[in-house]
Amino acid sequence: MSSQKLAGKIAVITGGNSGIGLASAQLFHAEGAKVAIMGRDGKTIDSALKTIGEDSLGFAGDVSSLKDLEAFMSEVKSKFGQIDILFVNAGILSRGTVAECSEEDFDKTFAINTKGAFFTVQKALPHMARGGAIVFCSSIVNQMSNPGTGAYSASKAAVRSFTRVIAAELVGQGIRVNAVSPGPIATPILGRSMDAETLEGTKHYLNSVIPMKRMGKPVELAKTVLFLASDDSSFITGTEIVVDGGMVEI
Numbered sequence: 001m002s003s004q005k006l007a008g009k010i011a012v013i014t015g016g017n018s019g020i021g022l023a024s025a026q027l028f029h030a031e032g033a034k035v036a037i038m039g040r041d042g043k044t045i046d047s048a049l050k051t052i053g054e055d056s057l058g059f060a061g062d063v064s065s066l067k068d069l070e071a072f073m074s075e076v077k078s079k080f081g082q083i084d085i086l087f088v089n090a091g092i093l094s095r096g097t098v099a100e101c102s103e104e105d106f107d108k109t110f111a112i113n114t115k116g117a118f119f120t121v122q123k124a125l126p127h128m129a130r131g132g133a134i135v136f137c138s139s140i141v142n143q144m145s146n147p148g149t150g151a152y153s154a155s156k157a158a159v160r161s162f163t164r165v166i167a168a169e170l171v172g173q174g175i176r177v178n179a180v181s182p183g184p185i186a187t188p189i190l191g192r193s194m195d196a197e198t199l200e201g202t203k204h205y206l207n208s209v210i211p212m213k214r215m216g217k218p219v220e221l222a223k224t225v226l227f228l229a230s231d232d233s234s235f236i237t238g239t240e241i242v243v244d245g246g247m248v249e250i
Contacts, residue, residue, distance in 0.1 A: 004032030005230040010080040012036045012073075014063050014120055016092030017044040020137065022051070023218035024087055024225045029053045031226060036076045038063065060169030063090045063116030069123040078125065083127045085229045089137040089157075094152045106151045108222065113155035118162060120190050128175060135228045136179040138165050140244045141217045156181075160240060167238035176237040178228045183244025185216040211246035 013030045014020040016037025025035045029052050036057035039045050045058040061068030077081060094109040096102070121134060128134075139156040141149055160179055167177035184206040191199050206215055221235055224243050227233050240246055 003028075005226060005232065008083040008084070009033040010036070010076070010082055011057075011085040011087065011229065012038075012076055012083050012124060013087040013089055014038045015189035016087075017048040017058070019189055020087040020182065020185060020190070020218045020221045020225075021087070022048050022050060024089070024220040025052050025056070027219065027222045027226055028229070029056065034071075034080055034082065036208075038068075038072045038090070040228040062112075063120055064111035066119055067121065069119055073123045073127055078246050082129045083124055084129050084132050086121065086124050086128065086134045086248075087134070087137070087225055087229065088120050088134065090116055090120070091137060091156075091189075092098060093192070093211070095148050095194075096151070097148050098150055100148075101151055103134075107152045109155050110158075113152070114158045116208070117159050121162070121166060125170075130174040132175045133229045133233075134166070134175060134177045135171075135225050136177070137225075138163070138179045138181040140183045140241065140242055140248050141180050142181060143248065144230075156204060163240065164238050176228075178223060178233070178236060178238065180224050180228060181242045181244070182221050183199070183216060183242070183247045184210060185221060187218055209247070211250040214245065216243060217243060 006028055011033040013021050013025050016025045017039030023130045025037050029035050034055050035052055038061055041061040045068050046061055049058045059072040061072055091113045094105050136159050138159040141153040142157040142160045163177055163179040221243055224241055
């Protein structure tokens with residue numbers, strides 16, 4: 001009997017070409033799963049596939065496009081036959097107070113983080129096996145009031161709400177639905193939303209306010225996602241695990 005937690009499973013990860021998604025893809029593969037990743041950048045997907053390992057699938061597309069999501073899930077079905085695990089991870093970080101946020105930034109944030117998350121599940125469902133697991137990536141901001149994060153925080157609060165509602169909808173099909181909510185994690189997403197000087201200042205500030213006095217590592221999130229995706233969490237659905245070095249509770 002295999003000691004691998006995901007032996008023989010098919011795992012699908014959006015935003016699987018970098019950061020938390022890539023770390024999860026690598027861990028899932030190491031635990032016996034065949035992995036399919038979706039991301040917007042074809043070059044980073046090719047690079048990611050080399051690090052994930054053999055018998056993995058990459059797809060370049062935008063989660064806010066239903067056409068791209070359908071095409072991706074169709075490829076997964078064609079190559080692997082079904083989906084056992086879905087990690088709804090793709091997202092962007094946006095900043096701006098209510099006075100500053102443009103309509104374009106607001107719409108883009110919700111298109112990727114919220115619409116993308118919802119329809120990723122919808123398009124995967126016809127291919128999901130009974131007894132499968134869905135994990136959403138929300139954020140600790142879903143329960144915080146940090147100035148300048150209105151659109152982003154609301155988009156992630158919606159994801160937390162999806163987790164509860166979709167868990168209720170799918171429990172009869174034997175599909176568990178949970179969320180992981182990271183705090184500050186050292187991933188490339190931070191650098192995409194600010195210049196180098198601001199980034200360094202932000203990292204210094206975060207390290208000072210996180211009770212553990214450091215940012216999290218992508219693999220630390222990946223291990224939590226693995227727990228929620230595997231049979232180790234077989235009696236857990238509709239819930240959220242916060243991985244934040246103590247920021248919310250301490």
